[in-house]
Amino acid sequence: MERWMDRYCRLLDFLMAGALAVMVVMVFGNVVLRYAFNTGITVSEEVSRWLFVWLTFLGAIVAMRHHGHLGVDMLVSRLPDAGKKACVVAGQGLMLWVCWLIFSGSWAQTRLNMDVTAPTTGWSMGYFYLVGVVFAASAAVFLLYDLWRVLSGQLRGDALVMVKDSEETAEFHALQARLAEEDRLATQAGAAPGPDAADTQRQPRG
Secondary structure (H helix, E strand, O other): OHHHHHHHHHHHHHHHHHHHHHHHHHHHHHHHHHHHHOOOOOOOHHHHHHHHHHHHHHHHHHHHHOOEEEOOOOHHHHHHHHHHHHHHHHHHHHHHHHHHHHHHHHHHHHHHHHOOOOOOOEEEEHHHHHHHHHHHHHHHHHHHHHHHHHHHHOHHHHHHHEEEEOHHHHHHHHHHHHHHHHHHHHHHHHHHOOOHHHHHHHHHOO
């Protein structure tokens, strides 16, 4: 299951990279054409706006998979495992409800605007709102998988804290853990007797 989810997120990464590249080319090219040749790409603004919306929602899916969304873990991280599990179950349940709201609303807008066309590209506006359906369905799958791992006892301790205050805080905690491990290894190496000490112990006392 995790392998398929990782492959799906990798596919989304490629799609986001492609969308970003197209946005840069179209916006930059439109600026150059407008100021240098007094012309431009008619669909540049509209296509860039569509790609930006899709890129944002697809990025939110990948962040959901890697628990990259920011949150407040000051209280949850200090709770015992039972309290952490209760918070995770409650949080996942609320997010699943929000996913349902996004799914139902986006699907309704998709059906309603399927026959409405965009001004410059002529594309159906239903595809503009379809990204909400994709996000809600994908996020719900990730949430249900994490919820199953929690209820089945596969996650314990710090793994139950699925949010982080900031990227800097997470990096700081990782650095602290690495330094503590290095100190522990250095202490063990210093406490172990070396070969010179062993030879000294073997010499008879005169």
